[in-house]
Amino acid sequence: MKTEGGSPLNFNPEPHAGSDRKRLRGGAPIQIGLLGCGTVGGGVLRLLAENAGYLAERAGVPLVVKRVVVRDLEKERVSALDRSLLTTRPEEVVDDPAIDLVVEVMGGETPARALIERAIDQGKGVVTANKLLLAAHGPALLARAAARQVDLAFEGAVGGGIPIIRTLRDALASDWVASVTAILNGTCNYILTRMRDTGASFDAALREAQQLGYAEADPTLDVDGHDAAHKLIVLAMLAFGAQVDSESVHTSGIRNIEEADHRYADRFGYTIKHLAIGRDLGGSIELRVHPTLIPKQSVLANVSGVLNAVLLEGRAVGPALVYGRGAGDLPTAVSVVSDILDVARSIASGVAGMQGRGMSIKPRPVRPLGEIVSRYYLRFVVEDRPGVMGRLAGALGDAGVSIEQIVQQEPAREGQGAAPAGGRTAREPAADVVLITHDAQEGLVRNALDAIAREHFLREPVRLFRIEAT
């Protein structure tokens, strides 16, 4: 619904069934306001211009961009932008009664949140690709949109061009999603792929990603896992109807993975991927983001470079995977425009607010990390003397953790020769002990590691990575 105010739109005043607030519009165009015009916004403008005729046929009315809010009026923009539409004042979008649909592609929480709330309150449909905002305030924004009978769509927020949101929302409407296992950060996936394929160090692979534009100058949000955690929270909202705080999602990044870990993983038949994992356990849910060893022959193991993938397990549908470019102006813009079409079509037909109807999102407890059950890869850098392997195995056994395989090897680390990491000096002999456990509760593994930390043969902090069968 729109508050038409003094707008010149030729709308049909007859009330819609079940609501006196909806208005039918005749054939008047849908007027769009864009908040932000960076890479994604530019892509949206380009696709709207290139596909104008087709989109108008699909929506039933033309889609017209009426105003574009930017910070800098002078900056160069895509050629699809009519510069006379530019303004620095967001209220010219969210408060203009002639604007039906607001597209937020500025990112960040402030001022995006207040602007989206204001647009919803004015009865406008909203399309956003803002995962950070949705992770923090998604359920509240969806409730606000539902109360005002407008649509809030966000296909572009997770997985760029991958149609994961509409798959969860529409395609699996009659299924129960048991789990989500996903590669959600292209920067991490690129770095891990290069480390695996070329033997590069984390630092070298990160530099390469930065040179190619796949990583930011400050890569923290990506390589420390926060970006993936935001997206996992958005997926959990749709897959499990769960409202969760980002603090309750265990999040670790890829900085402490060494070349040696890739070599050992490969030797055991695994690939290291940075995964976002969600499970519906009935009473609670499991949500975690961390580096994970998965079998080399699994489909996710072959999702390489900057690609993203989401593997779902539905009770009825079984395994389902969607995969594609997780970032970039055009892939994300395709998703944003698919949302614009959906929302515009509903507004034009007088049935806005239908999309999210019936979705229930409520707080759900997240299982503490100590209670999860997994297999583990553990790498200990130890003094190279007899008996150490036995004491490691003994400590795990004492804690109730059984071991599937264990190997000991002199570490051979390229490029670290004279100045090894972790305080070890070149004179003392050291060895890697790497082991794979059977399924164990994480709390028990932590108990064993606490006991091992009290021994004096450890040269570096232990590397712990979980193993998933996928």
Next chain:
Amino acid sequence: MKTEGGSPLNFNPEPHAGSDRKRLRGGAPIQIGLLGCGTVGGGVLRLLAENAGYLAERAGVPLVVKRVVVRDLEKERVSALDRSLLTTRPEEVVDDPAIDLVVEVMGGETPARALIERAIDQGKGVVTANKLLLAAHGPALLARAAARQVDLAFEGAVGGGIPIIRTLRDALASDWVASVTAILNGTCNYILTRMRDTGASFDAALREAQQLGYAEADPTLDVDGHDAAHKLIVLAMLAFGAQVDSESVHTSGIRNIEEADHRYADRFGYTIKHLAIGRDLGGSIELRVHPTLIPKQSVLANVSGVLNAVLLEGRAVGPALVYGRGAGDLPTAVSVVSDILDVARSIASGVAGMQGRGMSIKPRPVRPLGEIVSRYYLRFVVEDRPGVMGRLAGALGDAGVSIEQIVQQEPAREGQGAAPAGGRTAREPAADVVLITHDAQEGLVRNALDAIAREHFLREPVRLFRIEAT
């Protein structure tokens, strides 16, 4: 739109914008009639019953199954079926003015086609999973539905639980799909996976598939590629807006793949998959279904067993893949129910017919097979004497086809010892010459093979498989 006739439905008589034919319904339930109640139909009934509350919230009104048409009233059915709804008379569904939505899960062309046409003509929404019917008459049925302003939805027709139809129709609405490369038949994929992984023969793998219920007693439709061709035609309708006859789709199956081909493919770094391939070339399209060598590290190579996958290449979105169970009662039923929800929601909101609006489907020429350009795997079983390899290479060179690699090897075929295939006797020495070409036009390759066929050293028909980079 529905012709309400003498129906007891409490509908709102106010006209909808732009149409005097649509009716708003108040909160009256959507009445569903099912044509067929086999495995998929049973799954649909089960999911509708288990998710009744949620689906009613999403649709805005309850979804009620009013009648179920079967051939045999006595046969055992799923417990979710109220047997009092059964009838053997399809007109009790398609002619009942109280029924809003017809779900066709009987399969085959007759009587499904006539019943769907009749349901459309009566203004009912239709959901079908009938790929054979859609391949033959999809464009005509969609045009009929558009003319009558009703929805015709068919997510279940391709790829079981894989949401490929709505991905093409909605998610990629602003993109241009350059190509579709897909594993669309679970039976073929299961057989090829077993042949590759266990060294089984085609016959042994087929028997195993039949024992597991993955292949029919008469497997022709699956293993000869026709089922995949039907699905490719449905995908081409959405991806390329193309109306094509099944005769113009080159279709070959997997019967002539031998164990040796899997071994050579593996040695060259490939896996053999049965692929359906579509490309938009601008002036024409390319559509073909055949066994194909793809690199072992490609994502499609790791789609194993009965799973299906569709890899799209969009101009803006880049590569996108969806993957899941391609058949089975529940995966397909999940797709059918997602369509029921969409169509029911549109009927309940008085906006039926919106889904297919603006889609344009017209006859497009299919490039003749002789004009396609590909790399080729060719295996010749030849007399084992000097000079043969040179004459093979020479014939290809003379035709303008350049060779990337060539190997010659004594064939070693397990389980065929005393009675080798293809008329060869155990006494005469024979060898396999296997070669991989560079990119070549298929017509030139055929010319070379014609020349080679005139030589007298060939012991068996040549095996030709195309190679795709995917």
